[in-house]
Amino acid sequence: MALKTLDSLHIVMASSEAVPYAKTGGLADVVGALSMALAKSGYQVTVLLPGYRTELAQKARRIAMQFSVPVGERPMDVSIEEEYLTVTGALHHVRVLFVCHDPYFNRPGLYQQDHHDYPDNLDRFTLFCRAVIQAMHILVDVQREKIDILHLHDWQTALCAVYLKALAHEHNSLQSIKTLLTVHNLGYQGIFSGQEFMKTGLPSSLFSLSGLEFYGAVNCLKGGIIFSDAVSTVSPTYAREILTAEYGCGLEGVLASRRDGVTGVTNGIDEAVWDPAHDAYLQAKYHANDLSGKRTCKRALQQELGLPILDVPLLAVIGRLTFQKGFDLLLEILPELMALDLQLVVLGTGDTHLEQGFIAAKEKYARRIGLHLGFDEGLAHRIEAGSDMLIMPSRYEPCGLSQLYSLRYGTVPIVRRTGGLADTVVPFRPSTIKSKIATGFHFIDPSPDALLSAILLALHAYEEQEVWRSVVTAGMKADLSWDQSARVYADLYRQLRDGRRSESANVY
Numbered sequence: 180m181a182l183k184t185l186d187s188l189h190i191v192m193a194s195s196e197a198v199p200y201a202k203t204g205g206l207a208d209v210v211g212a213l214s215m216a217l218a219k220s221g222y223q224v225t226v227l228l229p230g231y232r233t234e235l236a237q238k239a240r241r242i243a244m245q246f247s248v249p250v251g252e253r254p255m256d257v258s259i260e261e262e263y264l265t266v267t268g269a270l271h272h273v274r275v276l277f278v279c280h281d282p283y284f285n286r287p288g289l290y291q292q293d294h295h296d297y298p299d300n301l302d303r304f305t306l307f308c309r310a311v312i313q314a315m316h317i318l319v320d321v322q323r324e325k326i327d328i329l330h331l332h333d334w335q336t337a338l339c340a341v342y343l344k345a346l347a348h349e350h351n352s353l354q355s356i357k358t359l360l361t362v363h364n365l366g367y368q369g370i371f372s373g374q375e376f377m378k379t380g381l382p383s384s385l386f387s388l389s390g391l392e393f394y395g396a397v398n399c400l401k402g403g404i405i406f407s408d409a410v411s412t413v414s415p416t417y418a419r420e421i422l423t424a425e426y427g428c429g430l431e432g433v434l435a436s437r438r439d440g441v442t443g444v445t446n447g448i449d450e451a452v453w454d455p456a457h458d459a460y461l462q463a464k465y466h467a468n469d470l471s472g473k474r475t476c477k478r479a480l481q482q483e484l485g486l487p488i489l490d491v492p493l494l495a496v497i498g499r500l501t502f503q504k505g506f507d508l509l510l511e512i513l514p515e516l517m518a519l520d521l522q523l524v525v526l527g528t529g530d531t532h533l534e535q536g537f538i539a540a541k542e543k544y545a546r547r548i549g550l551h552l553g554f555d556e557g558l559a560h561r562i563e564a565g566s567d568m569l570i571m572p573s574r575y576e577p578c579g580l581s582q583l584y585s586l587r588y589g590t591v592p593i594v595r596r597t598g599g600l601a602d603t604v605v606p607f608r609p610s611t612i613k614s615k616i617a618t619g620f621h622f623i624d625p626s627p628d629a630l631l632s633a634i635l636l637a638l639h640a641y642e643e644q645e646v647w648r649s650v651v652t653a654g655m656k657a658d659l660s661w662d663q664s665a666r667v668y669a670d671l672y673r674q675l676r677d678g679r680r681s682e683s684a685n686v687y
């Protein structure tokens with residue numbers, strides 16, 4: 180009993196996305212699944228999200244708080260709506276608080292529309308961060324709750340750490356709360372024109388090298404890195420990579436200035452959502468000991484995407500069509516690939532030139548390529564289940580979730596050896612084949628040739644039924660659950676709460 184009291188933690192998560200409410204990418208999966216895993220372990224979890232009025236988030240909720248916060252000089256009315264999310268099969272729940280301000284959050288997109296960022300994104304996330312702090316004041320000062328940790332995710336929430344630390348005199352009662360900032364993708368830093376700095380309401384002394392200033396602009400993530408008590412990212416390899424100029428996106432120096440460094444915690448998968456044995460999106464269910472359902476899923480997928488139902492290798496691509504993901508490398512080798520007996524399915528949305536590249540490829544190889552440009556959760560599940568191989572040629576990849584889902588669904592990943600892809604896919608080599616631990620294929624150079632060689636090696640292995648079966652089952656049986664990662668986060672929270680980690684970065 181004493182141990183339980185000692186271990187009790189109240190974690191407040193602030194995020195711009197979380198499953199099942201709002202999602203554009205892996206961040207949503209991580210925040211949703213981590214919150215659930217922590218609640219399942221008995222920790223108290225409160226998630227704060229913008230109150231988007233999306234399809235997933237339309238139902239009426241109790242209004243728990245009302246107040247106003249400034250954006251620049253203007254006070255903005257905010258209401259906090261409350262809902263409880265029950266953890267599957269457990270008695271625990273996650274409290275979700277939605278920061279509602281319809282002029283900012285009742286829009287068709289989360290951050291952008293028609294490929295253009297909303298011009299007032301700094302206003303929107305300044306309001307969100309200020310509302311998070313104000314809501315914590317009400318929880319602590321009025322409702323007498325104890326909060327141990329504020330876990331922030333990406334640039335959209337990074338300003339919370341700045342407000343807590345830099346305006347400490349305004350937030351006395353919150354000073355025992357420790358902040359952890361998790362960087363899910365350093366390529367997105369929340370950079371805005373220097374003229375917009377006043378919107379944050381922070382003292383002008385913070386628009387400097389040791390604050391949010393970044394080559395004359397405002398950089399929200401930089402502020403978060405400097406003012407958080409700890410910084411983590413989503414895989415050990417990416418944690419090392421971002422300290423280098425090649426992967427640091429200009430923030431490698433700021434990251435290196437943190438005394439405690441950057442901790443890498445690999446993401447898991449939410450097995451309540453991603454498990455081929457129970458996946459409601461699939462026509463047939465299957466597991467590692469009986470893959471007949473996977474063959475049914477393959478035929479169903481070929482039919483769904485208008486491809487001939489043939490027993491040829493089916494390669495897949497799922498993801499944001501951006502330079503980061505390296506799908507341009509795939510477009511370059513399409514003529515060679517299409518000369519082989521295989522099919523390709525593509526699900527994604529993103530940069531216009533990449534979308535057009537895949538449209539042109541589909542026109543040219545209509546009966547070999549299945550294409551869906553758009554966001555479709557169900558189709559993502561059916562592709563993971565129905566394909567034989569998943570291609571992830573990312574130039575950088577903080578963790579990557581699609582390859583984790585592929586492993587679980589018996590779809591062998593072919594990945595560039597970077598970030599979380601290097602940490603989660605065991606490469607096909609003589610030694611790993613012999614010990615039956617190989618789960619996929621790696622290549623190193625971000626070049627079309629290197630990608631093609633890895634695909635050819637995989638196709639060759641596909642022909643060797645027994646070898647292939649061993650790679651498929653090793654992946655399906657790998658422990659990818661959130662339990663392990665949630666334990667590492669809980670340990671990090673306790674270290675922070677107990678003062679076993681040094682405070683924020685050396686002033687840069």
Ligand code: ADP
Binds near residue numbers: 204208
């Ligand atoms: P990132 O977060 O960089 O976009 P991840 O691999 O970490 O990449 O996570 C991507 C997540 O988004 C996965 O859950 C994947 O299934 C999903 N996803 C990406 N693009 C699409 C799409 N077009 N339709 C449906 N789901 C998608």
